[in-house]
Amino acid sequence: MNSEKQFATLAVHAGEQIDPLTGALDTPIYQSTTFAAADSAEMAALYGGEKPGYMYTRYGNPTLHALEEKLAALEAGEAALAAATGMAAISTAILGYIGSGDHVVASRSLYGAAYNFLNKKLPRMGACTTFVPSLDPADFERALQPNTRLIYFETPTNPVLDVLDIGALGELGRSRGVPTMIDNTFASPALQQPLKLGVTVVVHSATKYLCGHGDAMGGAIIGPADYISELRQDVLRDFGGVMSPFNAWLILRGIHTLHLRMPAQCANARQVASFLAGHPKVERVNYPGLERHPGHALAARQMKDFGAMMSFEVKGGYEGGRQVMDRCRIFARAASLGDTRSLIVHSASTSHRAVPRDERRAMGVSDGLVRLSIGVEAAEDLIEDLDQALAF
Numbered sequence: 001m002n003s004e005k006q007f008a009t010l011a012v013h014a015g016e017q018i019d020p021l022t023g024a025l026d027t028p029i030y031q032s033t034t035f036a037a038a039d040s041a042e043m044a045a046l047y048g049g050e051k052p053g054y055m056y057t058r059y060g061n062p063t064l065h066a067l068e069e070k071l072a073a074l075e076a077g078e079a080a081l082a083a084a085t086g087m088a089a090i091s092t093a094i095l096g097y098i099g100s101g102d103h104v105v106a107s108r109s110l111y112g113a114a115y116n117f118l119n120k121k122l123p124r125m126g127a128c129t130t131f132v133p134s135l136d137p138a139d140f141e142r143a144l145q146p147n148t149r150l151i152y153f154e155t156p157t158n159p160v161l162d163v164l165d166i167g168a169l170g171e172l173g174r175s176r177g178v179p180t181m182i183d184n185t186f187a188s189p190a191l192q193q194p195l196k197l198g199v200t201v202v203v204h205s206a207t208k209y210l211c212g213h214g215d216a217m218g219g220a221i222i223g224p225a226d227y228i229s230e231l232r233q234d235v236l237r238d239f240g241g242v243m244s245p246f247n248a249w250l251i252l253r254g255i256h257t258l259h260l261r262m263p264a265q266c267a268n269a270r271q272v273a274s275f276l277a278g279h280p281k282v283e284r285v286n287y288p289g290l291e292r293h294p295g296h297a298l299a300a301r302q303m304k305d306f307g308a309m310m311s312f313e314v315k316g317g318y319e320g321g322r323q324v325m326d327r328c329r330i331f332a333r334a335a336s337l338g339d340t341r342s343l344i345v346h347s348a349s350t351s352h353r354a355v356p357r358d359e360r361r362a363m364g365v366s367d368g369l370v371r372l373s374i375g376v377e378a379a380e381d382l383i384e385d386l387d388q389a390l391a392f
């Protein structure tokens, strides 16, 4: 499927074809660890990479291949690699660039495990990271060192929905010869395609919007063909965080409706955000779709819509935040995001409980901050649920 087709058509068709052997319309789940060769010469050619084909699922699998082709098409990238989880994808993608003596410049506002990987795991391999506490590309530029081999960021950020300038950071990397990598989980390629804006590599937790139904873990890396092939033949092969064929099939099926789910979730989110913004018990709403959000104009430029993630600060601080979470009836008290179901988390008592209070507040995670992942239910019901939860 050529990538000039519209996004919706690619979401349904890219990477998949009618099975030439059986006519099966849906991509089969190749639940096989091993693939037999006809003879020793063929197996030698497969091992040597002279003949394309499959040997062992950690090296490649046809169901994973279909997903990888689809992801490359959706992100407008040259090639893609599936991984077992978002964190397997992120660690693999970073290790594709970083070795002993190297330096990373990263945004301070990052998914917690990605921050820990850069902050705690890379030093064990002799590399280190400078975390930039601002959103300004000039501060990223000032943090560059002669040994900087990667600029890493995400936007919109978790859980305060800051918006970073994808085009400006991509341009900074290109002008200084440093690859740039973005975690595109929150927006998904339905809303933002960073490779088209000049970023080198996109990583995903496919567990979230790509899968969309909260039933499979997965990760993805999309980028230049030579880099992806190096990851496939070296880094991922040796670290071993490969996706299961069954999960690849679930995520393929999820992506068939990505272009339908995402606009529905964004439309719900807009209504929920404007309800919250007018509620007397709500101090502040972090949603890039609201005009007074500091990243609104930038988000309007680089995103197709404003996403379905938001957070808000409840009056009443820590206890207020807990009350809202406990009183919800439709929103599930659950981690993760990007599900068809709406989810709610009070950050200070759950996801950020291990972060010291001052550090947590510096990240914008105030005591009363509540994060919402808006699903595909009816907006009126979601608003009614929040309204009764806020009546404490």
Ligand SMILES: *Cc1c(COP(=O)(O)O)cnc(C)c1O
Residues within 6 Å of the ligand: 085, 086, 087, 088, 111, 113, 114, 154, 158, 183, 185, 186, 204, 205, 206, 207, 208, 217, 218, 219, 336, 337
């Ligand atoms: C969930 C998430 C991850 C980690 O993905 P897993 O699939 O849980 O390993 C990374 N980045 C972001 C932005 C996420 O939301």
